[in-house]
Amino acid sequence: MHIRELDLNLLVIFDALLRERNVTRAANDIGLTQGAMSHALNRLRLFFEDPLFIKAPNGMTPTPKAELLGVTITEVIAALREKVVSQAKFDPATAQRTFVLSMTDMGELVFLPPLIRRLRKLAPHCTLRSIQVPLEQIEGLLASGEADLALGSIYAAPEGLFQQQLFMHTFVTVVSARNRKVGKTLTREQFESMPQIAVSLTGRANAAYDSAFDAYGIKRNIYLTTPHFLAVPLLIDAHPDLIATVPLELGTVFSRLGTVKILPTPVALPPFALRQHWHSRFHADAANVWLRHLIKDTFENYPDVPKY
Template sequence: MHIRDLDLNLLVVFDALLRERSVTRAAQDIGITQGAMSHALNRLRAFFEDPLFIKTPDGMTPTPKGEQLGATISEVIAAIRQNVVVEAGFDPLTAQRTFVLCMTDMGELVFLPPLIRRLRKLAPRCTLRSVQVPLEQIEGMLSSGEADLALGSVHAAPEGLYQQQLFMHSFVTLVSVRNRKIGKTLTRAQFESMPQITVSLSGRASAAYDSAFDAYGVKRNIYLTTPHFLAVPHLIDAQPDLIATVPLELGLVFARLGTVKFVPPPVELPPFALRQLWHSRFNADPANVWLRSLIKETFEHYPDIPEPP
């Protein structure tokens, strides 16, 4: 068996299947039809004399041989992207690729609407995919090229990641519009006595602003911890005695629903920085550089978002 017998384009197919675990999504990711993807998979199976991927309830799961090949092929694809494709440059008007961003559901509400508007005009053949992953997995996804950037409030960037501040955000406390006990302000006594919702990706009540409350000696009556910001206004609407402290940007979005309003917290919380992070391996990658520049330009004066040229 010689390397000339292997169409190296099939390695791109293998890498996409390994990441997406779906023939349909993998085809979309690399810009081919589902039929072409299935044909390429059959060619891979014939070359390696192994099924490589088996359909399971969890998607297309790699066989043991597929797992073994996967690590090497992912390294090869990452090396080609970094050392070969980089030299070709990046033209946003003609480029066809999917940018993958790590962010929370809060990040989707804040970042995606203006980013989609600008990307569709400046890079019309490129698409976006948002993924939500635990903090400890972000470095690995950025290092492997599975994700291009991470966006959000990451206070201690893992080793090997660069970061750039986009803008600062402050905090507000959400209350139900049906809670007649709360007017335009919230006393410390009210804040400490009311049951609260807190959002934590880890599932533990350990949000970064908790330390600020602790510094003031403010006690929090935490009733529910959830990893989903989007659930917060609906839960408060269903249980009007609940409150939640969230970034101002979310407070503005949620207040438009008409079911909640926001008031200042009873103590002044320090602002937090929203940042974009990327791996040092892709620091000079033209596509990554272009995307970072676009995001910085879009959000550095948030909430004043410029229109695309």
């Protein structure tokens, strides 16, 4: 077979002629002049050694060979449009897919409400799935495409990942509203003596989110280490002597429950960055690029996120 001699664009022209049965309409359908269409038809006839389309009173009639070829060519063109051409761009208005985001429970609380609002508006047929996995598994999930993005603070992002800063978070200390020993401030002595909850995704206290205290020589009385931020207010409500240091936005949400109050930390901790991470394999993927732009646009002025 002399496949190298066939201009594959001619298959698009064949498909249009088969559908329209008229040179002028077929030309208009694919954006060619009538002269260019006639020239392309002559090339098709030469390649297939058959007239393919014969003039008739109502247009063009396909020959038996054209009808036989048409079954396969129509399938090929449909497959190219669906499986190849559609991948060249991402149309959020019509796309139907599930975006998978790796994040902590704190990330769900911070990221999901505004992201869901925007995704429902801009990509109404897309859905979201949130997963939480150990840090050492994140790169593999992003590389395989099982997760599209990882959102949060990955202290030492693997070399295979791109990252983009979204916004900065500061810290506050959360205390039970029923703890009468603590007023509007928390002294260093109180902070060091009170039993604390430390949140660490790895389960190790020295990898906790508030481990920056160690740089100031503060000796913490860590009673519980947990990977779950959302357990903090419930545990403090059940055990009012416990305290925890969490990101400001999370502490603000917890304080709305009425069971805990937020106080400045005894030593001002430096803010930490929340970022989105993705694998180099999907750096140019149209859907991944669109999602990253959406998230960056939504959160770059955090906490003043768009309400639309």
